[in-house]
Ligand code: FES
């Protein structure tokens with residue numbers, strides 16, 4: 001079986017698995033990193049959203065063979081470490097606003113929100129309602145309104 | 159014995175009253191303090207004793223589904239238990255499911271309130287299936303708050319009483335000189351003992367009966383305050399454990415290849431060995447996928463694969479070469495079902511001035527006064543509601559470990575006892591050998607009222623002899639998953655312009671049969687004799703009559719339900735709400751038309767005709783706080799609706815923008831279209847326990863309402879549904895969620911508890927539909943409005959039954975596709 005080496009949440013890992021297995025399953029089923037969720041497996045729902053080298057992506061749609069030894073994957077579990085704190089400001093905003101209902105989509109929502117705010121900041125802007133309306137992450141409990149509030153609040157502290 | 163009350167008086171105050179009633183409970187023999195209370199000890203009885211006003215109201219108004227659940231859960235004299243731990247924290251194992259409704263948080267608040275402990279010091283877990291609780295472990299129809307409010311508080315009050323007793327002995331004080339605060343017993347002189355130091359002293363060597371008094375409502379310190387979800391930190395850090403996350407390495411990922419038609423059957427698997435030898439795959443077996451333990455219904459089946467990762471299971475499902483034989487609805491389409499529904503529609507029966515009326519089976523009506531009404535005119539409309547999916551974000555899941563003489567199942571079931579019974583029956587095991595662990599669910603919406611996933615999981619585990627971690631693919635969720643049945647609702651209303659009033663209102667609902675047999679069915683049959691109307695109604699009609707009502711005084715009101723097909727012809731269930739999510743929006747659209755005919759403002763007309771004071775109050779609240787009648791540009795308009803159900807009342811004002819610039823806004827990969835820009839919702843649930851959680855529930859219901867008006871539906875074509883994922887099934891997304899929502903929770907109105915989870919769907923759907931009608935100057939009669947506006951997605955593969963995962967995820971974020979176009983039904 002082919003070996004794949006890369007970094008996840010600051011830890012170097014090597015897994016033995018077929019090339020075409022999508023990274024989501026390597027994270028969840030092989031490495032026991034359960035924060036990224038399955039909601040569709042076809043890059044639609046965004047429940048699995050994580051970072052590769054600091055940018056958001058959807059591991060359900062990336063074969064593990066495309067991840068190289070220099071690539072660094074960050075899942076929701078590793079998000080606080082990216083700012084050297086116990087909780088990322090976006091997570092704090094999420095708690096403050098009591099955003100989750102069932103919570104299943106929320107790891108993906110938070111990762112997408114952080115990525116969006118990073119992008120908007122890099123463009124020298126502050127986040128707008130239109131930016132938020134472009135987020136694709138699906139939530140069947142309908143927490144969108146609180147997510148909108150929490151993103152604005154979290155962005156202020158990022 | 160200082161805390162023991164001198165007289166035994168069971169409560170006699172009126173329902174909803176706040177008299178000093180006393181409640182019975184038990185101190186349980188245990189190493190630390192443990193108390194228990196029978197669920198159903200409540201004196202809150204059905205409202206059956208309420209005098210029938212005239213004219214005779216629709217059944218739902220005097221005895222609704224909440225009452226049914228309450229009475230069904232009363233006779234089971236069984237216990238819920240609160241334990242005080244040695245560290246002073248309190249534990250409660252709750253016989254309910256938690257899928258995001260916030261009921262564990264609510265339970266913690268109730269306990270904290272009665273015991274004077276901090277909410278965060280109360281840990282609420284979900285109890286395994288407890289067969290002795292009969293109907294008392296279901297989580298459905300927003301009934302949890304209604305049925306659990308009192309028993310939980312009684313248990314907590316007993317615990318506090320016993321802690322006071324133990325402290326009194328320890329301190330040589332009298333109980334009446336002691337009080338509790340912040341997890342401590344405090345003396346008059348100000349010294350204190352923490353509960354932690356009393357938990358063992360307060361333990362009991364023998365179980366005995368005691369009485370407790372509940373804290374009166376005017377002394378509440380926690381109930382009614384805003385408390386965050388008990389699992390909010392776990393949820394945002396990825397640490398919340400859902401079923402497929404559990405630490406059970408031997409339970410390998412498992413998926414099922416499902417037929418290309420609804421309820422098809424496996425004839426043969428033509429490449430079994432090839433698939434068994436695929437990388438990572440450990441097992442391939444054919445199993446029944448029937449939702450009931452015996453195979454007498456449809457005999458539907460599928461092929462299960464078990465492997466190292468779900469990714470490899472997906473590959474194996476796709477590689478299977480299966481010959482299928484027919485399903486239950488081969489060839490059926492939206493069009494053919496609509497024809498069948500129309501053929502089954504009951505004729506209107508209220509006497510009508512229209513010469514076209516062919517009233518058959520007229521029912522006697524009180525028509526006195528008709529003479530003074532002058533000319534009576536009629537309006538009539540047929541509304542069509544297409545299929546909606548009740549899929550949650552977390553798909554159907556179950557972990558199962560079946561041994562020769564026992565079985566263990568983990569699943570987010572809403573009906574644990576039923577799950578346990580069905581699993582036992584399926585495996586031929588005694589009930590006592592089956593353990594069902596209730597996991598926190600990633601949404602439920604009615605889907606987890608059925609045992610599809612746990613039954614499949616135990617069948618696969620039994621056949622392979624190995625533990626399995628079963629998960630449905632998203633595509634299966636759309637096509638094999640349960641749907642809210644397609645239905646039509648015909649309404650005819652008559653009115654007198656000269657008298658300025660509605661004379662009659664008749665609604666004939668016709669639906670593809672809904673599957674209630676497994677849960678509601680049992681409960682209804684057990685209670686039929688107690689229902690205040692005929693006891694010969696079919697189950698579906700009972701549910702219909704228990705939930706449907708017209709909140710307005712519209713003279714002679716007639717409601718009826720017809721169904722087509724058997725309960726299991728399609729895989730059906732409810733979506734957050736039962737009939738009202740269709741019945742009420744149809745009514746409210748007609749109310750707008752009646753207001754126009756009678757020359758009245760839509761909101762004033764409702765206010766004038768509403769029968770209940772609570773409903774008028776919430777309507778006045780949204781009128782005043784939602785800016786009713788404020789000036790809006792052409793193409794933007796408000797809609798208003800009122801709804802009463804689940805022991806509560808709610809009113810909603812929605813604003814919808816149908817201007818071209820909004821409708822045609824471009825967002826990559828999004829179906830845009832009309833936008834709900836503002837929603838004001840006022841809700842009276844009786845006693846709001848946690849307004850923060852309640853507002854969240856209301857917001858969620860609004861999102862569902864918006865989806866049901868515009869875009870969320872399944873298209874039936876040639877015996878199966880075309881949708882295969884989110885994006886196809888177009889639930890509300892960030893781009894069509896309202897930027898402004900104001901939920902007003904009315905202050906406590908008595909101590910009666912209302913439900914919340916499903917409540918807002920009907921009113922929100924209705925208000926948004928009415929706003930759209932006003933903004934576009936059209937009368938929408940087919941829902942979702944976008945259903946017949948084409949299929950704006952590529953239909954995913956039926957054979958193999960699930961699509962391959964893409965490989966280009968590094969090239970595309972966030973949207974892999976160009977825009978799928980806008981949706982502009984007004985054009
Ligand atoms: S599971 Fe990855 S986008 Fe849905």
Ligand code: FES
Nearest residue numbers: 102103105139141
């Ligand atoms: S919180 Fe349940 S799906 Fe988003």
